[in-house]
Amino acid sequence: MKMKSIINKITLSIIFTSLICVISTAQDKSEVKSKRETAIEMSYNKKADKSKIAVALVTAKNEAGKFIPANNVQVNFYAKHNNDEQLIKSANTNNKGEANILLPKDLPLNDSMYFNIIAKIENNNQFENAQEQMHFKEANLSFSLDSKDTNRMVIAKVTEMSKDGKEIPVKGVELKFYVCRLFGTMPASEDNNITTDDKGEASFAYPKNIPGSTEGVITLVAKIENNEKFGSIENKVAEPWGTVLAIEKEPFPRALWEPTAPFPLVITISSLFGGVWLVYFFLFYQLKKIKEETKIKTVKN
Amino acid sequence: MANQKYNLKEEIEQVREDCLRPTRKWGRSTQIWIGSLLMVMAWGLYCYIHQLRNGLGVTAMRNYVSWGLYISTFVFFIGISHSGTLVSAILRITKQEWRRPITRSAELLTFVSLLFGGIMPIIDLGRPDRIANLVIFGRVQSPLLWDVISILTYFTGSTVFLFLPMIPDMALCRDRLKVCETKFDKFRKWLYTKMALGWQGTKTQWHRLELTMTIMTIVIIPVAVSVHTVVSYIFAMTLRPGWNSTVFGPYFVAGALYSGSAGVILGMVAFRKLYSLEKYITPRHFDLMGRIVLALTMIYAYLNLNEYWIPAYKMATAEGHLLNDLFSGSYSIAFWTCQFGTVLIPIIVLAIPAGRKLIPITITCIIIVLGAWVKRYLIVVPTLLHPFMPIQEVPGSWSTYFPNYVEFSVTAACLAGIFLVITLFAKMFPMMAVWEVEEGIQIEYDKQAAIELREQRETEEAKNILGNAGTANEPIIQQA
Numbered sequence: 019m020k021m022k023s024i025i026n027k028i029t030l031s032i033i034f035t036s037l038i039c040v041i042s043t044a045q046d047k048s049e050v051k052s053k054r055e056t057a058i059e060m061s062y063n064k065k066a067d068k069s070k071i072a073v074a075l076v077t078a079k080n081e082a083g084k085f086i087p088a089n090n091v092q093v094n095f096y097a098k099h100n101n102d103e104q105l106i107k108s109a110n111t112n113n114k115g116e117a118n119i120l121l122p123k124d125l126p127l128n129d130s131m132y133f134n135i136i137a138k139i140e141n142n143n144q145f146e147n148a149q150e151q152m153h154f155k156e157a158n159l160s161f162s163l164d165s166k167d168t169n170r171m172v173i174a175k176v177t178e179m180s181k182d183g184k185e186i187p188v189k190g191v192e193l194k195f196y197v198c199r200l201f202g203t204m205p206a207s208e209d210n211n212i213t214t215d216d217k218g219e220a221s222f223a224y225p226k227n228i229p230g231s232t233e234g235v236i237t238l239v240a241k242i243e244n245n246e247k248f249g250s251i252e253n254k255v256a257e258p259w260g261t262v263l264a265i266e267k268e269p270f271p272r273a274l275w276e277p278t279a280p281f282p283l284v285i286t287i288s289s290l291f292g293g294v295w296l297v298y299f300f301l302f303y304q305l306k307k308i309k310e311e312t313k314i315k316t317v318k319n
Numbered sequence: 320m321a322n323q324k325y326n327l328k329e330e331i332e333q334v335r336e337d338c339l340r341p342t343r344k345w346g347r348s349t350q351i352w353i354g355s356l357l358m359v360m361a362w363g364l365y366c367y368i369h370q371l372r373n374g375l376g377v378t379a380m381r382n383y384v385s386w387g388l389y390i391s392t393f394v395f396f397i398g399i400s401h402s403g404t405l406v407s408a409i410l411r412i413t414k415q416e417w418r419r420p421i422t423r424s425a426e427l428l429t430f431v432s433l434l435f436g437g438i439m440p441i442i443d444l445g446r447p448d449r450i451a452n453l454v455i456f457g458r459v460q461s462p463l464l465w466d467v468i469s470i471l472t473y474f475t476g477s478t479v480f481l482f483l484p485m486i487p488d489m490a491l492c493r494d495r496l497k498v499c500e501t502k503f504d505k506f507r508k509w510l511y512t513k514m515a516l517g518w519q520g521t522k523t524q525w526h527r528l529e530l531t532m533t534i535m536t537i538v539i540i541p542v543a544v545s546v547h548t549v550v551s552y553i554f555a556m557t558l559r560p561g562w563n564s565t566v567f568g569p570y571f572v573a574g575a576l577y578s579g580s581a582g583v584i585l586g587m588v589a590f591r592k593l594y595s596l597e598k599y600i601t602p603r604h605f606d607l608m609g610r611i612v613l614a615l616t617m618i619y620a621y622l623n624l625n626e627y628w629i630p631a632y633k634m635a636t637a638e639g640h641l642l643n644d645l646f647s648g649s650y651s652i653a654f655w656t657c658q659f660g661t662v663l664i665p666i667i668v669l670a671i672p673a674g675r676k677l678i679p680i681t682i683t684c685i686i687i688v689l690g691a692w693v694k695r696y697l698i699v700v701p702t703l704l705h706p707f708m709p710i711q712e713v714p715g716s717w718s719t720y721f722p723n724y725v726e727f728s729v730t731a732a733c734l735a736g737i738f739l740v741i742t743l744f745a746k747m748f749p750m751m752a753v754w755e756v757e758e759g760i761q762i763e764y765d766k767q768a769a770i771e772l773r774e775q776r777e778t779e780e781a782k783n784i785l786g787n788a789g790t791a792n793e794p795i796i797q798q799a
Binding site for chain 1: 458459460461465468469472475476479483486516517518519521523524527528530531534535538542545556
């Protein structure tokens with residue numbers, strides 16, 4: 019009997035263990051199956067305030083087999099130098115699938131003065147591991163404005179850093195010029211592609227008829243966009259070169275739909291509907307009186 | 320006179336019995352009718368939830384036609400709601416005695432069509448939870464805000480207008496329902512008691528009721544006119560071909576009165592047949608209502624002519640495209656059917672006395688009501704498909720519109736809702752204002768009695784004169 023019970027116990031434990039194994043394997047398989055194929059695209063932006071931002075765009079395959087932006091995925095950013103990878107920072111993607119980090123000022127540079135950044139998705143439950151790297155050279159974009167002549171000239175200069183810390187002009191870089199508007203930027207000229215010369219300079223004649231603020235101030239933007247060597251760099255300068263914006267005192271004269279309701283309209287509508295509702299309240303009062311009369315009569319009786 | 324008093328009492332008792340009888344019976348046919356209405360409403364609710372979950376993309380509406388069947392139905396229901404104002408208020412204010420048996424059904428139609436008409440724009444919203452924003456962040460200069468306020472004001476007024484003449488009837492129902500065996504009877508007793516406001520028919524109560532009713536009768540007419548004018552402003556205040564019109568206000572009001580009064584006639588036909596009210600709603604009522612509908616149809620036809628003739632004379636670019644589409648394009652069949660079928664033919668039929676008899680007037684009114692609905696659709700949809708900026712480079716489905724099953728189902732559910740509320744109302748409350756009908760009978764008897772009394776006095780006076788003349792002549796005869 020004892021032997022039988024031991025055998026039974028062993029059999030049960032084997033069945034139980036094998037069940038657990040099957041379930042865990044199935045879970046592993048389902049986990050493997052549920053992990054989505056992922057891809058990363060990287061870009062680099064240097065802003066007007068000299069801040070450097072690395073952006074990783076994460077896309078993942080959906081059920082239909084299309085790569086769509088993946089939200090809330092942790093991306094680790096590393097700085098690579100001589101085969102060493104040093105973690106800079108981690109960031110989660112937003113609903114556009116973008117994870118952004120601010121790069122440190124003292125990024126390690128290689129002999130060619132390039133910095134190397136790697137973005138990785140690692141050990142994620144839902145997304146497959148993925149990585150992408152980018153390497154860019156640091157450059158500066160500076161502005162100078164010349165308004166001595168009748169023509170107003172905008173001159174932008176692109177320089178890169180040499181090993182000994184000197185700034186060397188860069189030739190053949192394509193620049194674009196814009197003017198800041200309320201909800202974005204507007205190209206400042208129709209021929210918007212201007213390339214730097216031997217001195218690293220590019221210039222264009224600023225049009226005179228662009229409206230500025232109430233003081234005539236406009237903000238000019240020069241951009242290097244998605245350059246293979248330097249990434250995206252921009253610089254801004256505010257100057258009173260625009261036409262003065264005169265705000266009309268009465269932009270919608272005599273229009274009933276103007277932003278602030280005309281007083282006669284408010285009075286008319288309020289008095290019309292107010293009058294009707296006053297009558298209603300009088301009627302409700304009369305109904306209340308009808309009800310109260312019954313109570314008084316009952317009490318008297 | 321004693322015999323007459325006896326007849327009066329008997330007749331009043333008969334009126335009460337005829338009015339209250341339908342409230343006691345909930346037959347199998349009523350149950351089947353209510354069941355079918357609930358089924359239609361349930362399917363409509365399912366479709367609406369589907370629309371809420373998946374957005375307005377499940378309907379046939381797209382970027383250009385964002386006001387489709389829902390808003391057409393909204394305008395139609397608001398139009399039907401003018402029935403109560405016309406039949407009840409205007410006839411009451413002009414002291415038309417024949418109005419008495421039909422006022423309640425007209426007022427009820429107003430209340431119900433406003434209730435469901437007001438829901439339609441909310442159904443048309445992709446995010447109905449944001450409806451409160453219209454009031455919270457509303458701009459006084461927006462016609463949409465005017466519309467919300469005026470519909471709310473009219474709905475409140477119509478509810479009060481329906482309720483006021485019901486107070487004495489509720490007291491009658493309360494007093495008649497003495498034995499409450501079932502829970503439903505107890506509920507009815509409680510409801511009647513609450514709604515009667517403790518009515519005991521004292522002189523002061525009657526005085527107050529008459530005062531409130533007179534005020535309400537006067538106030539509800541301009542409110543009703545303002546409502547449909549404001550509804551027309553939603554269209555007319557936008558710069559679009561077909562809507563940029565100065566006659567839209569009166570055009571909408573006339574259209575509403577014309578379709579609303581046709582709706583009242585259909586209600587009269589239904590209640591007369593279902594509740595055996597032939598004794599009260601007589602051929603004379605149909606004849607007189609037919610005359611009213613005839614007059615309103617002619618006014619509507621005149622405004623219709625103005626609405627299309629003037630722009631058609633000019634054929635300005637964008638307006639011309641719209642009118643071409645209406646006159647000879649994809650909407651021409653519906654347009655000309657509406658013009659001839661629901662305006663010209665009713666004028667011809669109703670102008671003939673035989674056309675105002677029960678069957679022809681019923682058919683004519685069905686045509687008018689359906690035509691009014693189609694007309695609202697023709698006002699809303701073709702204009703949206705003919706904007707000033709031509710429709711270019713958009714998916715094919717954006718440049719055409721015909722409602723799909725979701726819109727038809729939700730609209731059918733609202734219509735079923737109207738029928739359901741009317742049915743439940745008719746099964747709970749008398750469909751004629753009992754005291755008003757009684758008052759009418761009393762007035763008739765008083766008139767009759769006054770005539771008899773006058774005739775009697777005249778006879779007596781004549782006898783006296785003849786008698787006096789006989790005695791005065793005697794001395795002369797003697798002298799002779």
